Amino acid sequence: xxxxxxxxxxxxxxxxxxxxxxxxxxxxxxxxxxxxxxxxxxxxxxxxxxxxxxxxxxxxxxxxxxxxxxxxxxxxxxxxxxxxxxxxxxxxxxxxxxxxxxxxxxxxxxxxxxxxxxxxxxxxxxxxxxxxxxxxxxxxxxxxxxxxxxxxxxxxxxxxxxxxxxxxxxxxxxxxxxxxxxxxxxxxxxxxxxxxxxxxxxxxxxxxxxxxxxxxxxxxxxxxxxxxxxxxxxxxxxxxxxxxxxxxxxxxxxxxxxxxxxxxxxxxxxxxxxxxxxxxxxxxxxxxxxxxxxxxxxxxxxxxxxxxxxxxxxxxxxxxxxxxxxxxxxxxxxxxxxxxxxxxxxxxxxxxxxxxxxxxxxxxxxxxxxxxxxxxxxxxxxxx
Numbered sequence: 493x494x495x496x497x498x499x500x501x502x503x504x505x506x507x508x509x510x511x512x513x514x515x516x517x518x519x520x521x522x523x524x525x526x527x528x529x530x531x532x533x534x535x536x537x538x539x540x541x542x543x544x545x546x547x548x549x550x551x552x553x554x555x556x557x558x559x560x561x562x563x564x565x566x567x568x569x570x571x572x573x574x575x576x577x578x579x580x581x582x583x584x585x586x587x588x589x590x591x592x593x594x595x596x597x598x599x600x601x602x603x604x605x606x607x608x609x610x611x612x613x614x615x616x617x618x619x620x621x622x623x624x625x626x627x628x629x630x631x632x633x634x635x636x637x638x639x640x641x642x643x644x645x646x647x648x649x650x651x652x653x654x655x656x657x658x659x660x661x662x663x664x665x666x667x668x669x670x671x672x673x674x675x676x677x678x679x680x681x682x683x684x685x686x687x688x689x690x691x692x693x694x695x696x697x698x699x700x701x702x703x704x705x706x707x708x709x710x711x712x713x714x715x716x717x718x719x720x721x722x723x724x725x726x727x728x729x730x731x732x733x734x735x736x737x738x739x740x741x742x743x744x745x746x747x748x749x750x751x752x753x754x755x756x757x758x759x760x761x762x763x764x765x766x767x768x769x770x771x772x773x774x775x776x777x778x779x780x781x782x783x784x785x786x787x788x789x790x791x792x793x794x795x796x797x798x799x800x801x802x803x804x805x806x807x808x809x810x811x812x813x814x815x816x817x818x819x820x821x822x823x824x825x826x827x828x829x830x831x832x833x834x835x836x837x838x839x840x841x842x843x844x845x846x847x848x849x850x851x852x853x854x855x856x857x858x859x860x861x862x863x864x865x866x867x868x869x870x871x872x873x874x875x876x
Contacts, residue, residue: 494527496613499863500593502527503606504586507595513570513634516544520569524548524609524628532617538642545630547642551651552612553620553874562622562653563804563873564834565608565866566825567660568632568639571597578850592853599842599854604659607841607863611870622874625653632825635675635791639825642832649832655804655873656834657866658826661842662818664858664865666808668837669724670820672795672827674757674765678703678776681784684742684749693747697740699780700751706779707735707755710771720762721797724819731768732758754790758821761797794827802835807872811865812839820844 497505509520525535528550538547548569555562574583574596581587583596593603608626615624629638646652660667680700685693711733722729733755740751757768769789776787798805800817809815822844826836841858 494529497610499606499610499859502610503593503598503603503859506602506606507586507597508584510584511570511597512573513631514573517569517630518544518546521546521548521628528609528613530613533612533615538645540630540638540641545638547630547638548626548628549646550612550626550628552615552624553617553622555620555622558650560650560652560654560833561873562624562655563870564625564627564653564656565611566627566629566656566658566829566836567601567605567608568629568825569605570631570633571600571602572633572848574850576850580851583852588856591857592855593859594851594853596852599661599852600844600847601659601661601840601842603661603842603854603859604840604862607859607866608659611866620874621876623653624870624874627652627656627829629825636793636823636825636828639828643828646832652832652834653873654833654835655802656826656829656836657804657808657840657869658824658829658836658838659840660824660838661840661844661847661854662820662838663843664812664839664841664862665818666805666812666814666837666839667818667820668798668800668805669721669761669817670796670822670824670826670838671725671761672759672765673791673793673823674759674768674789675791676755676757676769676772676787676789678753678755679786680751680780682747682749682751685747687745687747690747693749695747696751696783697748699783700738700740700753703753703776703779704735704738706775707733707772710775711735719760721760724817725760725821728758728821731760731763759795761795763795765792765794793823794831796824796826796830796836796838798835798837803873804835804837807869808837808839811868
C-alpha cells in the first residue's frame with residue numbers, strides 16, 4: 493500500500509504524468525489505482541472501446557444499495573497540450589511560485605483530482621454510512637468522450653450517488669447550469685474535371701458557398717431568439733453558431749469534387765438537440781439544391797441544469813456564502829453524468845481564465861480552501 497501523500501505531493505505526482513488527450517491515460521490511471529489500493533476501497537476500470545484509455549469509478553463505503561445517497565466527486569484525467577513557447581517552467585513539473593502552483597493541469601483539473609483522490613485514500617470506510625464515489629474520466633478535453641462512454645455503458649446507475657461535484661475550475665463559485673455543444677459536418681460531393689472544360693465537371697465549392705451564406709443567416713436568426721434559460725447567460729443569451737472550418741479543392745486547374753464544412757452550435761439548458769438539427773437540415777436542403785451531400789453530427793455534449801432545491805447545490809452555496817445563480821458557457825462531463833441521474837454542481841479551485849494557457853496555475857489558498865470544504869461536505873453527505 494502506497495504511503496499517503498500530502499495534497500501538494502499528490503498534485504505534483506499527477507501533474508508529472510503527461511496525460512495530454514492525444515496520449516493514453518493508462519499510466520496515470522494505473523498510478524491512481526495503485527495509490528488507492530487500500531482496504532475498503534473498490535476501483536472499477538471502464539476501458540474505452542479501443543482499450544487505450546480508461547475511466548475509473550472508485551467507491552469508499554457501501555451504504556444501502558440503490559438509495560443513491562452519499563457523494564460523488566467527478567473529474568477528468570486528461571489535459572490540453574503544453575507546447576506554447578511562453579511556458580516559464582517545465583509544464584509537467586509542479587512549480588511553486590509565490591502564492592500559486594504552476595503546471596499543466598494544476599488548475600484544469602488535477603488540483604481537484606488530487607483533493608478528491610486523497611479524500612478517498614485517507615478515508616476509514618468503516619465509518620462511512622453512505623458511499624464516497626470518485627468518477628474519473630478520460631478525454632473530457634476532446635469532446636467529453638470518456639463521460640459519454642461511461643453514461644452509455646454503466647449498467648448500474650443506482651450504485652452512484654445523486655449528489656455530485658464536477659470539479660472544474662470555477663474559482664470556488666458554484667455553477668448550476670452550462671451550455672452544451674453540437675458539432676456537425678457537411679460534405680458536398682461534386683465531379684472533378686479540367687478547369688478548361690468546366691461543363692464536364694460539377695463544383696462542390698459553389699454550392700458550399702451558398703450554404704455558408706445560408707448558415708450565416710441562420711446564425712443571425714438564432715442571435716435574435718430567446719431560448720430557455722437565456723437570462724442566466726447574459727454575455728451570450730442565445731445559441732451561437734460558429735462556421736468554423738471549410739476545406740475543398742485540389743488545384744487551380746481542377747474543378748473541385750469535394751468540399752467539407754465543420755460547424756459548432758452551443759445549446760442552452762432545456763433545448764433538445766434534435767430540433768436545432770432539423771433546422772440545420774432544412775437550411776442545407778434549401779441552399780444547395782440537387783447537389784449531393786452528407787450531414788453528420790460529429791460530437792455532442794449535453795447542456796447541464798441543476799435544480800436549485802437539490803441538496804448538493806444548497807450545501808455548496810451555503811459553504812461558499814453564495815446567493816446568486818451562476819452559469820458557464822463551456823461544456824463539462826456533467827452534461828453526460830446527469831444522464832445517469834447524477835445531480836451535478838460544477839465547482840472547484842482555480843480559474844477557467846488561466847486554463848488552456850501557458851503558465852497555468854492554481855492559487856494555493858483556493859486549493860487549501862477547497863480541501864477543507866470537501867472534507868466538510870464528505871462528512872455531511874457520507875458520515876452524518
